Amino acid sequence: MKLRPTLLVSAMSVAILTIGLAGCERTATKNTSAVTTPSGAAIPEGETADQFVARLDKEMRETYLEANKAQWMAATHITPDTEFLAAKANERGLLQLNSWIEQAKKFEGQQMKPESARALKLLKLMTSMPAPKDPLKVSELTKIAAKLEGAYGAGKVCEGEGEANCKQLGDLEDVLRNSRDYNEQLNAMNGWYGTAVNSKKDYVRFAELVNEGAKEMGYADAGEMWRSGYDMPANEVGPEVDRLWGQLKPMYEQLHCYMGGKLDEKYGADKGHVAGGMLPAHLMGNMWQQDWGNLWDLAAPYPNASPLDVTGALKAIDDKNIAEAQSKMTGSGPDALDDAFRAGQLVTAKETFRRAEDFYTSLGLAKLPDSFWENTQFIKPRDRDVVCHASAWDLDMQGDVRVKMCTKPNEEDFTTVYHELGHIFYDLAYNPQPAYFQGGANDGFHEAIGDTMVLAMTPKYLNSIGLVGAQSESKESMINSQMRMALAKVAFVPFGLMIDKWRWGVFDGSIKPDQYNSAWWKLKAEYQGVAPIAPRGDEFFDAGAKYHVPGNTPYLRYFMAHVLQFQFYKAMCDASGYKGPLNECSFYGNKAAGEKLKTMLSRGASQPWQATLKEMTGSDKMSAEPMVEYFAPLTSWLKEQNAGRQCGWNAAGGAVASASPAASPAAGAAPAAPAPASSDAPSAPGGNAAPSPAEPPKN
Ligand code: X8Z
Ligand code: ZN
Numbered sequence: 231m232k233l234r235p236t237l238l239v240s241a242m243s244v245a246i247l248t249i250g251l252a253g254c255e256r257t258a259t260k261n262t263s264a265v266t267t268p269s270g271a272a273i274p275e276g277e278t279a280d281q282f283v284a285r286l287d288k289e290m291r292e293t294y295l296e297a298n299k300a301q302w303m304a305a306t307h308i309t310p311d312t313e314f315l316a317a318k319a320n321e322r323g324l325l326q327l328n329s330w331i332e333q334a335k336k337f338e339g340q341q342m343k344p345e346s347a348r349a350l351k352l353l354k355l356m357t358s359m360p361a362p363k364d365p366l367k368v369s370e371l372t373k374i375a376a377k378l379e380g381a382y383g384a385g386k387v388c389e390g391e392g393e394a395n396c397k398q399l400g401d402l403e404d405v406l407r408n409s410r411d412y413n414e415q416l417n418a419m420n421g422w423y424g425t426a427v428n429s430k431k432d433y434v435r436f437a438e439l440v441n442e443g444a445k446e447m448g449y450a451d452a453g454e455m456w457r458s459g460y461d462m463p464a465n466e467v468g469p470e471v472d473r474l475w476g477q478l479k480p481m482y483e484q485l486h487c488y489m490g491g492k493l494d495e496k497y498g499a500d501k502g503h504v505a506g507g508m509l510p511a512h513l514m515g516n517m518w519q520q521d522w523g524n525l526w527d528l529a530a531p532y533p534n535a536s537p538l539d540v541t542g543a544l545k546a547i548d549d550k551n552i553a554e555a556q557s558k559m560t561g562s563g564p565d566a567l568d569d570a571f572r573a574g575q576l577v578t579a580k581e582t583f584r585r586a587e588d589f590y591t592s593l594g595l596a597k598l599p600d601s602f603w604e605n606t607q608f609i610k611p612r613d614r615d616v617v618c619h620a621s622a623w624d625l626d627m628q629g630d631v632r633v634k635m636c637t638k639p640n641e642e643d644f645t646t647v648y649h650e651l652g653h654i655f656y657d658l659a660y661n662p663q664p665a666y667f668q669g670g671a672n673d674g675f676h677e678a679i680g681d682t683m684v685l686a687m688t689p690k691y692l693n694s695i696g697l698v699g700a701q702s703e704s705k706e707s708m709i710n711s712q713m714r715m716a717l718a719k720v721a722f723v724p725f726g727l728m729i730d731k732w733r734w735g736v737f738d739g740s741i742k743p744d745q746y747n748s749a750w751w752k753l754k755a756e757y758q759g760v761a762p763i764a765p766r767g768d769e770f771f772d773a774g775a776k777y778h779v780p781g782n783t784p785y786l787r788y789f790m791a792h793v794l795q796f797q798f799y800k801a802m803c804d805a806s807g808y809k810g811p812l813n814e815c816s817f818y819g820n821k822a823a824g825e826k827l828k829t830m831l832s833r834g835a836s837q838p839w840q841a842t843l844k845e846m847t848g849s850d851k852m853s854a855e856p857m858v859e860y861f862a863p864l865t866s867w868l869k870e871q872n873a874g875r876q877c878g879w880n881a882a883g884g885a886v887a888s889a890s891p892a893a894s895p896a897a898g899a900a901p902a903a904p905a906p907a908s909s910d911a912p913s914a915p916g917g918n919a920a921p922s923p924a925e926p927p928k929n
Contacts, residue, residue, distance in 0.1 A: 231537060231597040234418070238421055251665050253852055255697060261426040265466060266276075267285070267437060268289050268292050268293050269693040272627050272742040273333065276742070278335035278337075278340075279340050279341075279342035279346050279350070280342050280343050281344050282333065282334065282337060282346075283342075283343075283345070283346040283349045283350065283664075283666070285527055285662040286330060286335035286349060286353070286666060287665045287666060289326075290627075290665035291488075291626070291628075291665050293322075293629055294323070294626075294627065294665075295318040295324055295625065295626050295627075295912050296319055296321055296322075297322070297323040297843050298622070298623065298625040299314045299319075299625060300316045300318070300319035300320070301316050301319070301320070302623060302625065302632070302634075302672045302883035303315065303316070303834075304316035304376060304379070304380065305379070305383070305605050305617040305621070305633060305634060306611075306617075307614055307616070308383050308384050308614065308616060309614070310615065311377045311616075313377065313380045314376075314422030315367075316784030317372040317373045317375070318372070320359075320372040320375065320376065321368050321369050321371075321372040321535050321661050323363040323782070324357065324359065324368050324371070324372065325361070325365060325368055325587045327353075327356060327357060327361070327424075328368075329574045330336055330353055330363060331353055331354055331447065334353055335357045337350065345836070348667075348836070348837075348897055349664070349667070352666055352667075352669075352835060353666065354447055355455070356461045356666075357680075357760070358456060358782055358783070358784050359371065359375060359440055359443075360440050360443030360446075360447055360449075360452060360455055361439075361440075362439060362441045362442040362443045362446060363446055363687040364625075367442065369596075370435075371436065371439040371440070371443075372440070374432050374435060374436045375436065375551075375782060376783075377432060377663075378429055378432055378436065378774075378778040378780035378781070379435065379617060379780055380617075380857060381428070381429055381618065381780065382426075382429070382619075382769060382774075382780040382781065383615055383616060383618070383619075384615040384616035385398065385399060385422070385425035385426070386398055386400065386425065387421035387422060387424065387425060389900075397418075397421070398618075399422060399517070399609065399618060399638060399866075400638070401514075402418040402419075402422045402517065403418075403517055403734075404415075404419060404515060405418035406418055406514075406515055406516060406524065407515060407516075407524040407640065407642075408420065408495065408524075409806065412497055412501060412513070412526075414544045415512045415513060416512045416763070418512070418517075419511065419517060420512075422517055422775055423766070423770060423772045423775045424770075425775065426770075426771045426772065426773075426775040426780075427769070427771055429771060429774045429780055430743070430746065430771035430774060431772065431776055432745045432812075433773075433779070433780065435755050436782070437452070437736050437737060440452040441737055442781075444737075446914040449464075450738070451737040451739070452736035453730075453733060453735075453736075453738055454737075454738075455732035456733075456734075456784050456786070457734075457786075457822055459672065459673065460839070461672070461729070461838035461840060462670055462840075467786075468734075468833050469733075470852070471727060471789060471790070472785065473535035474789075474793050474853075474854045475723065475724070475727055475757075475789075475853035477853075477855070477858060478720070478723050478793075478854050478858070478863060479724075479859075480856065481720055481857075481858065481861055481865050482495060482721070482723055482724060483759075483878060483916055484722055484869060484877070485716055485717075485720050485721060485868060486509065486635070486759050486877070486879070487501060487868070487872045487875055487877035487878070488529070488868050488871055488872055489509060489514075489522060489525065489528075489529060490502060490503055490507070490509055491871075491872070491875060492511055492525070492528040492529055493509060493510070495528075496528050497513065499513070501513075501829070502547050502764075504761045504763055504883075505761070505883040506664045506755070506761070506879050506880035506881060506882065506883040506884055506885075506886065507759070507876065507878060507879035507880060507886040508755060508760055508761040508879045508880075508881070508883075509759060509761075510760070510761070510762075510763050511754070511760045511761060511762050511763075512762070512763070514760065517775070517776075518725065518775075519721075519725065519754070519758060519760045519777050520721070520722050520725040521642065521717070521718050521721060521722055522717040522718075522721040523641060523714070523718045524642070524644060525717065526713075526714065526717065527563075529713060529717060530590045530710060530713065531706070531710055531713050531867070532706035532707075532709065532710055532711045534696075535702070535704060535707045535766030536689065536699065536700070536701040536704070536705035536706075536707040536710065537698060537699050538689060538692070538698055538700050538710055538711060538714055539639040539698065540643045540644055540692065540698065541639070541644075541695055543697045543698060544578070544582070544639035544640060544641070544644060545639050545692045547578055547581065547639065548575065548578040548639040549688070550573065551574035551575070551577040551578045552570065552571055552573075552574030552575065553574070553821065554574065554577075555570040555571070555574040555577070556570040556571075556574070557575040558570070561850075568612070571607065572612060573639075575609050575610055575639075576608055576628060577610040578637075578639050579609050579635075580603075580608060582637065582643075582644060583606070583647055583651070583696060584630055585607065586647045586651045586683075587651065588681050588684075589648065589687075589818060590651060590655050590683070591820075591909040592818055592819040592820075592824075593819070593820065593821065593823060593824025593827060593828075594824035594825065594828065595655055595658075595659075595824065595827075595838065596658070596823045596827065598631070598651075598654065598658075599629055599631065601629070601630060601631075601632075602631050602632060602633075603914070604632070605632040606632045606633045606634070606635075607632070607633070607634045607635065607636075608633075608635060608637055609635075609636060609637055610636035613740075616632070616634070616636070617777075617781075618635070618651055619777040619781070620633065620634065620635040620646050620649070621633070621635075621637075621650070622634075622650045622651075622653030622654050622657070623656075623659075624657035624658075624668075627661065627665055627910045628661055629658065629661060631654045631657055631658060633647075633650045633651070634655065635650065637678050642741050645684045645687075645718070646804070647679075647683075648680045648683045648684050648687070649677075649680035649681055649684070650680060651680055651683075652676075652677075652678075652681065652682070652683060653679070654682025655678060655679065655831065656670060656675075656676055656679050656831050659831030659834075660831060660832055660833070660834030660835075660840055662832070663806045663832075663834045663835075663836055665696060665888060666835075667834045668835070669832055669833070669834055669835040670835065670839075671830070671833060671834070671835060671837075671838075671839035671842040671843070672787075672835075672839040673784065673786075673791070674786070674787045674788075674789075674791045674792075674793075674794050675786035675791075675794060675830075675839060675842070676787070676788025676791075677787045677788050677790070677791035677833070678790075678791035678792075678795040678798060679798075679827075681719075681791060681792070681795040682795045682798040682799050682802065682827075683859075685715070685795060685799040686799065686802070686803075686815065686816045686817050686818055687816070687818075688711070688813075688814060688815070688816045689701040689707065689711050690816065691816045691818050694818075699917070708813070708814070709863065709864060709867050710720060711813070712813060712861060712864035712867075715813075715860075716861060716864055717860075719792060719857075720861065722788070722792055723789065723792055724790055725754075725758055725761075725792075726756045726785065726786075726788045727757055727786075728753040728754060728757040728758065728788045729773075729776065729778065729779070729785035730754070730784060730785045730786045730789075731753050731757070732749060732750055732773060733784075733785070735749060735780070737929055744768050745768060746769055746771060746773060747766055747768045747769075747770045747771060747773075748767075749766060750772055751765075751766060752881070754883075755879075755881035756881040759878075759879040759881070761883075767910075790852065792857070792858060793852050793853070793854050794843075795851060796854075796856035796857035796859075796860055797843070797846075797847050797849075797852070797856050798846060798847070799812075799829075799831075799856065800812060800847070800859075800889040801819045801826060801846050801847040801848075802820075802823035802827060802858040803815035803823070805816055805817075805820075805822045805823045805825070806820035806823040807820075808823055811863070812856065812859050812860045813860050813861070813863065826846060828843055829845060829846075830845065830846045833845075
């Protein structure tokens, strides 16, 4: 994850985010509106708005550097001490941010350069953790934030004394990835969800404090503040994303229906679905049911067509690297073996990063700096807890870029590496901008870059780098490849939306603490059509088992990114001169496509995202049409497979109304019937909780 310097958040989010800054501890015990610069110098008398903004650029760099370093240490060495230091640095940063916001007030309505006006507008949105003015509360807020993040990173499920009896998130994810044992998967999911229970109290208080901060800044609540970061009225953001979901929902429903059939085949009809035609949460191959790629073994449309086993290929490379490291071992015994094992894993991870770097440089972007290779955390360290959730960082806003990952040899992590490098190449491209414009055009843009590259990694590309075997030109191979993408991208879309529907509800008070869990699962039922096999009561805090909740990372960005990446992909394919079906385009190695990308990245946040999108795609509106176009062949195929099946789900758990109509032959045509009951579900709580609009997809 990566935020614009603007959205200051918790640890991993990088650069500008969490701020800290020397010389400000004293503001923690005095009134924050006592205004000095971070170095403690007095504010220059008679300063103009333009001069203030120039000072801001300089002070932001000083402020964020310390905070980012503290956050990096806390995320890569979880201990009470690093947690304390990260909280302290964040506290200083947030106090400084409040001070800048206060200082900026005197320039309201004054003449200034347009660039300065935009900088001042962005200032208030620079954090996703708006802090109250009361310094004691800022201190409380940052301590809670650091504790929530640390607790998530250190979460373990233990079945006895000692580390050997404990499983961390990565181990439990492996169970969901690889095991097809019904109960084993259930235990892995419920086990991890259980680790979040103790964080609920802290999260309740956290939400109160950020709401207080947001209100003091003039927003109705923290959710409205988050929705204000999109260069459009905050109250239009919810309806806009609902509109996009309306374009995509028919496609999701087809995939849902197909996967339900496969789960029935594997586990039996009594276990493949839960009441209301929903899919059992623990069987989706992923802890949060957000990416179904691990269910390839069940979902593969044509298992005997051209092989696309990226995970198998990566494991073979890893085995080779481990064997090579073991052959060079000098010592003996378990420790030496483990060292060699890890050395091999590190080589595999670095090779993956090199391969991803090559994709970007093939487009004409400059190579990563040496410091990236020196400072990145590629694999999970052996002797300490870290936050394994992948993140990308630019510590100094001038090229000290790093990734933090616990990379494993599997397809999910393979694509995550390209995702993280998307953040890094974005950072590097806008480094020449002033600090306050060093961010994505909006946060969805930041999340979309690496994913756009993944779309261009067609089977032919994967074959060209030796990861998969020769690909035939058959329809079967094409459908296989579409399915592989859909399990990651289409499955994700409703998840991308429901998380912040939940948080908006928490922040606006329509979801009370004693309804946190029921509201969470109600939204998952409504949007994703997934459910636990037995009710998970409000004594649980399952939202807290997803990194971005304790990590306070807004999630709407990922929903937007899933729409935007297809728009970017199409624009880059067009720029490369490609003609043909969208899903077969790869712009690997194409400098014209690279030029388009470079221009977009270099703008950073210096202009409204609509202007940047227009330069890139010719349109200033987000549209799901390119995504629908991309998946048209698969959608058509799925409709054929689902013909006569009962599709859709009833989020309230009751009967499902109707059967899927016979397949329509027109590729990409709108499904003939909306999923029966999913949209009858009671509407979700939260600011923009209207059920998805019944807008038909445009083809
Ligand atoms: O958090 C991430 C990235 C870091 S920005 C690994 N993603 C979301 C998630 O894991 O939930 C990427 C896809 C969605
Ligand atoms: Zn990301």
